Amino acid sequence: MLAKGARKHRRKLVNIEPYSRDDVFWHEVISLLGQEAVDKAVDDGTDLDAPFSFREELELDIQRLSSNGEGLAIAPGLKRPWVIIVPFSLPGEKIRARIYRNARLHSYADFLGVELPNLSMRDMSRVNCKYFEECGGCQYQMLSYENQLDVKRDVVVNAYGTFSGLPSSLAPIVLPTAPSPLQYGYRTKITPHFDAPVKLRRHQKKKSAPVPEPLPEGKTVAIGFNKVGTREVLDIEECPIATAVINKSLGPLRKEILSKLHTYKKGVSLLLRDSLVIPEGGIDTTLTSDEHVCVTNHRGKVREKVSDMLFEFNASSFFQNNNSVLVPLVEYVKEAIFPFSSTTDAEASTKQTSAPTHLVDAYCGAGLFSIMLSPYFQIIAGIELSSESIMAATHNSQLNNLPTGKVTFRAGDAAHIFETVPDFPPAGTAVIIDPPRKGCDENFLDQLLEFKSATVVYVSCNVHTQARDIGMLLRKSANEVEKGVETRKYSLESVRGFDLFPQTAHVESVAVLRLIQSDA
Numbered sequence: 299m300l301a302k303g304a305r306k307h308r309r310k311l312v313n314i315e316p317y318s319r320d321d322v323f324w325h326e327v328i329s330l331l332g333q334e335a336v337d338k339a340v341d342d343g344t345d346l347d348a349p350f351s352f353r354e355e356l357e358l359d360i361q362r363l364s365s366n367g368e369g370l371a372i373a374p375g376l377k378r379p380w381v382i383i384v385p386f387s388l389p390g391e392k393i394r395a396r397i398y399r400n401a402r403l404h405s406y407a408d409f410l411g412v413e414l415p416n417l418s419m420r421d422m423s424r425v426n427c428k429y430f431e432e433c434g435g436c437q438y439q440m441l442s443y444e445n446q447l448d449v450k451r452d453v454v455v456n457a458y459g460t461f462s463g464l465p466s467s468l469a470p471i472v473l474p475t476a477p478s479p480l481q482y483g484y485r486t487k488i489t490p491h492f493d494a495p496v497k498l499r500r501h502q503k504k505k506s507a508p509v510p511e512p513l514p515e516g517k518t519v520a521i522g523f524n525k526v527g528t529r530e531v532l533d534i535e536e537c538p539i540a541t542a543v544i545n546k547s548l549g550p551l552r553k554e555i556l557s558k559l560h561t562y563k564k565g566v567s568l569l570l571r572d573s574l575v576i577p578e579g580g581i582d583t584t585l586t587s588d589e590h591v592c593v594t595n596h597r598g599k600v601r602e603k604v605s606d607m608l609f610e611f612n613a614s615s616f617f618q619n620n621n622s623v624l625v626p627l628v629e630y631v632k633e634a635i636f637p638f639s640s641t642t643d644a645e646a647s648t649k650q651t652s653a654p655t656h657l658v659d660a661y662c663g664a665g666l667f668s669i670m671l672s673p674y675f676q677i678i679a680g681i682e683l684s685s686e687s688i689m690a691a692t693h694n695s696q697l698n699n700l701p702t703g704k705v706t707f708r709a710g711d712a713a714h715i716f717e718t719v720p721d722f723p724p725a726g727t728a729v730i731i732d733p734p735r736k737g738c739d740e741n742f743l744d745q746l747l748e749f750k751s752a753t754v755v756y757v758s759c760n761v762h763t764q765a766r767d768i769g770m771l772l773r774k775s776a777n778e779v780e781k782g783v784e785t786r787k788y789s790l791e792s793v794r795g796f797d798l799f800p801q802t803a804h805v806e807s808v809a810v811l812r813l814i815q816s817d818a
């Protein structure tokens with residue numbers, strides 16, 4: 299019988315949040331070791347029995363790249379199999395690593411160096427950041443950009459293979475990853491943070507304590523991002539994936555924070571957001587400026603331009619962080635909705651009889667898709683949980699002179715959108731879904747299935763929850779046909795990664811679904 303503390307530790311290691319980063323690793327461990335070996339270790343009770351001690355150093359052969367960006371190796375010379383996860387390492391490489399955490403049938407290790415590099419992938423002259431291998435951010439800088447895009451396509455393929463629950467006969471067509479026009483200097487938002495120095499924190503806790511003094515000359519605190527694999531802050535003076543205006547402001551902001559560090563009771567997350575200058579004078583698009591500034595006030599306003607449309611939103615609200623890729627992304631979504639515009643008349647007539655006239659934009663944020671696609675629809679309805687973003691979306695439809703009544707934005711849970719559009723003809727409606735990382739809930743998917751729009755385009759920053767949601771939608775849709783209550787079902791036409799986050803392991807994924815006759 300395990301002691302209480304050991305039972306708690308076991309529960310923590312075994313109960314992984316589904317579709318999380320840890321869950322992705324766990325599925326990769328199963329895939330590398332084989333289900334049989336995993337079952338045996340679980341039966342023997344050795345699945346948590348790590349064969350390594352803290353800080354043990356090892357030489358490893360990397361076998362695969364994880365969808366999370368790290369290299370995966372099977373520990374050498376052991377009687378029972380065990381996986382080691384090491385950042386900055388590539389398949390085919392021999393590397394040195396040092397264990398820092400043990401988990402269920404796998405351990406995490408720091409990267410110490412390459413013994414034998416994989417020269418078909420690694421070229422260190424490509425690395426553009428002085429914090430590479432220290433910062434937890436951009437792990438793929440040593441890869442060519444083409445290689446990064448290929449790796450991200452594999453992530454999409456594997457996510458559908460592992461998390462959709464679809465048989466391999468229904469595996470989607472995964473198109474090549476669409477590139478970002480900018481591969482550095484693209485991030486329009488960064489959020490470096492700092493912890494209040496321990497001494498100050500203690501000092502501030504005592505109510506009777508005198509007002510703390512500024513830090514003595516030469517004493518400083520790290521302001522930046524997490525060191526790889528830790529929660530420790532790495533001091534960052536520049537970030538090559540952020541825009542020039544953000545990098546220009548980072549130095550002065552750091553200086554200001556350090557000069558008043560003694561006034562912070564706890565650590566703080568800073569915000570630096572690239573914005574066009576917003577001219578005085580309210581809603582007047584003739585007053586536009588191409589000058590960029592960095593907004594650091596969380597309650598400040600930000601303006602971005604996408605093609606010839608303007609977007610304003612609160613600095614702390616959601617907006618896509620790579621402006622350079624937004625025109626290709628929106629254009630791709632548009633072509634998915636109106637495939638006939640790029641096909642011959644004969645092809646078009648076999649695909650769909652008429653172009654959609656209505657758009658539902660679920661999880662609409664500040665109205666990016668609704669507003670960009672407004673010229674192509676008669677009526678648009680958007681929904682979004684954040685009332686701040688809905689106010690921004692409504693403001694943005696006026697800022698871009700959209701005809702009154704053409705676009706309606708509502709604050710609320712996405713699932714409520716379908717009850718508010720009873721007059722939208724499903725056959726003439728396209729639905730765009732762009733949920734947060736956790737994906738959609740089942741209630742939303744049920745409403746979507748009941749509505750039966752001709753086309754659904756699902757945009758996601760987490761391809762693993764997207765695969766789960768699409769798998770569920772396709773199964774429920776096929777079930778309706780099997781039961782004889784419906785003759786049409788959803789078919790997954792394609793999935794395509796979009797590189798919104800060059801140099802990192804993240805990928806945005808766009809899935810296109812069509813409602814087809816079940817015998818089609």
Ligand SMILES: C[S@@+](CC[C@H](N)C(=O)[O-])C[C@H]1O[C@@H](n2cnc3c(N)ncnc32)[C@H](O)[C@@H]1O
Nearest residue numbers: 616661662663666682683684711712732733734
């Ligand atoms: C990835 S963002 C997409 C925003 C927008 N489509 C864009 O591209 O700018 C996801 C949005 O979903 C919103 N959200 C989260 N949960 C929601 C829910 N249950 N119903 C509606 N919106 C939700 C968030 O506030 C966030 O703005």
